[in-house]
Amino acid sequence: MSSKTTGSITIISEIYNFQTKGEIDIIDLSYPILEFVKKSNISNGKITVFSIGSTGSIVATEFEHGLIRDQKNIIKLLIPEGAGYNHDRIDNNAHSHLRSTLFGSEMSIPIIDHELMLGTWQQVVFLELDVHPRNRRVVFQIMGIVD
Amino acid sequence: MSSKTTGSITIISEIYNFQTKGEIDIIDLSYPILEFVKKSNISNGKITVFSIGSTGSIVATEFEHGLIRDQKNIIKLLIPEGAGYNHDRIDNNAHSHLRSTLFGSEMSIPIIDHELMLGTWQQVVFLELDVHPRNRRVVFQIMGIVD
Amino acid sequence: MSSKTTGSITIISEIYNFQTKGEIDIIDLSYPILEFVKKSNISNGKITVFSIGSTGSIVATEFEHGLIRDQKNIIKLLIPEGAGYNHDRIDNNAHSHLRSTLFGSEMSIPIIDHELMLGTWQQVVFLELDVHPRNRRVVFQIMGIVD
Numbered sequence: 039m040s041s042k043t044t045g046s047i048t049i050i051s052e053i054y055n056f057q058t059k060g061e062i063d064i065i066d067l068s069y070p071i072l073e074f075v076k077k078s079n080i081s082n083g084k085i086t087v088f089s090i091g092s093t094g095s096i097v098a099t100e101f102e103h104g105l106i107r108d109q110k111n112i113i114k115l116l117i118p119e120g121a122g123y124n125h126d127r128i129d130n131n132a133h134s135h136l137r138s139t140l141f142g143s144e145m146s147i148p149i150i151d152h153e154l155m156l157g158t159w160q161q162v163v164f165l166e167l168d169v170h171p172r173n174r175r176v177v178f179q180i181m182g183i184v185d
Numbered sequence: 186m187s188s189k190t191t192g193s194i195t196i197i198s199e200i201y202n203f204q205t206k207g208e209i210d211i212i213d214l215s216y217p218i219l220e221f222v223k224k225s226n227i228s229n230g231k232i233t234v235f236s237i238g239s240t241g242s243i244v245a246t247e248f249e250h251g252l253i254r255d256q257k258n259i260i261k262l263l264i265p266e267g268a269g270y271n272h273d274r275i276d277n278n279a280h281s282h283l284r285s286t287l288f289g290s291e292m293s294i295p296i297i298d299h300e301l302m303l304g305t306w307q308q309v310v311f312l313e314l315d316v317h318p319r320n321r322r323v324v325f326q327i328m329g330i331v332d
Numbered sequence: 333m334s335s336k337t338t339g340s341i342t343i344i345s346e347i348y349n350f351q352t353k354g355e356i357d358i359i360d361l362s363y364p365i366l367e368f369v370k371k372s373n374i375s376n377g378k379i380t381v382f383s384i385g386s387t388g389s390i391v392a393t394e395f396e397h398g399l400i401r402d403q404k405n406i407i408k409l410l411i412p413e414g415a416g417y418n419h420d421r422i423d424n425n426a427h428s429h430l431r432s433t434l435f436g437s438e439m440s441i442p443i444i445d446h447e448l449m450l451g452t453w454q455q456v457v458f459l460e461l462d463v464h465p466r467n468r469r470v471v472f473q474i475m476g477i478v479d
Binding site: 186188192194230244245249250251256259263294302 | 340341342343344345346347380382384385386410411417418419421422426429430432433434436437438440471473475478
C-alpha cells in the first residue's frame with residue numbers, strides 16, 4: 039500500500055466534547071474519530087487528536103475490558119497519588135499532572151486512500167487523569183487532500 | 186536556519202514492512218526513513234512514522250549498543266511481565282500492551298531545505314514489545330512542498 | 333468551534349536556540365511558540381515542536397513552581413541515575429537518554445481560527461535531561477493556511 043498525491047490542502051477542525059466519570063476514566067474515541075475522517079472526504083493526509091488541558095492524555099491501546107483495568111493500575115503504580123508533591127500544597131491533583139505529562143497530550147494517525155491506518159486492536163483513547171469528573175474538549179484536526 | 190514556502194501540498198505514504206526477532210527487539214528505522222525522504226524530493230514539510238498495532242512503539246534514541254541494552258532493561262523495570270494482569274487471563278501479552286501505550290505509537294520529524302532534522306545521535310527506532318517475532322508494518326507519511 | 337478551509341499550504345520553519353542550566357532544567361517554550369504562531373499569520377493548521385538531540389524532551393505541563401519541582405523529582409524516581417547502565421561505560425549520561433526516550437522528542441498543537449489550542453494551564457516545555465548545561469536547538473514548524 040502506497041500513494042502519492044499533490045494538490046490543495048484541506049484543513050478541517052472540530053472540538054469533540056464529552057463528559058468523564060472521574061479518576062481514572064478511559065474513553066474510547068475511535069468511533070467519533072472514524073466518523074470525522076469519513077465525513078471529511080479526505081483521501082490522504084492525517085488526523086491529529088489533541089487534548090486541551092494538562093490533566094488528561096491521548097494514547098493508543100487495545101480497548102479490552104481486562105487490559106483497560108490493567109492500564110488504570112499501571113498508571114497508579116508508575117506515579118502514585120499524594121506522595122508528598124509540592125503542587126498538592128496549592129491543589130490536590132499533582133499526580134494527575136505528572137501522569138498526563140508522562141503519557142502525552144496528542145497523537146497523529148495517517149489516512150491513506152480513505153483508510154485510517156489504525157490496527158484492528160489499536161484504539162485511540164482519552165485518559166481522564168484528574169481527580170473528579172470533567173467536561174473534556176479534544177481537538178480533531180484533519181489535514182490532507184480531498185480526491 | 187529558517188524557511189518559508191507556499192504552494193501545493195504533496196503527500197506520499199508507504200508501508201514499511203520488516204521482521205522482528207521477538208521480545209524486546211529494537212530496530213533502527215533511520216536509514217529507510219532517510220531514503221524515503223530523499224526519494225520524495227520534499228524540500229519542506231515533515232515525515233510521520235506510525236506503528237500499526239498496539240504492542241509496538243516508535244521512539245527516538247541514540248543507537249549505541251550499550252544504550253540499546255539499557256533501553257531493554259528499563260522497559261522491563263518500568264512495566265514488569267506477568268504481574269497479575271487481567272489481560273493475561275485471555276492472552277499472554279498484557280505487559281506488551283502496557284509498554285506500547287507508555288512509549289507511544291508515532292513521531293513526526295520536520296524536514297527543512299531537504300534536511301531531515303534528526304540530531305547526529307538521534308535515531309528513530311521501532312520497539313518490538315510483543316512476546317514473539319512478528320512481521321511489522323510501519324507507515325511512513327511525508328506531507329510537504331516539492332521545490 | 334469548528335472550521336474548514338482549502339487552499340495553498342504555507343510551511344514556516346525556524347530553529348529556536350536557547351541555553352539550559354544543566355540537569356534537570358525545565359524551560360517554558362510557550363511564549364516563543366505563541367509569538368511564532370502570531371507572526372506566521374496562519375489561521376488554520378498546526379505547529380510541531382521538535383527537539384534535536386537524544387537527551388532532551390518536549391512535553392506539556394502546567395508551569396507552576398511546585399509542580400515543576402515535582403516533575404524533576406518524578407523523572408529521577410522513574411529512571412534513576414547511574415544504575416549500572418552499559419552506556420555509562422563509554423559516557424556518563426545513560427539515564428539522560430533513557431529519560432528522553434520515555435518522555436518523547438516532539439509534540440504538535442493545532443491552530444484554529446488563529447488560536448493556538450493550548451489550555452490555560454497547559455504549557456509546552458523543554459526538559460533538559462543531559463548532565464551539563466547545553467545550547468539547545470528546537471524546531472518550530474508551522475504547516476497551514478494563511479487567510
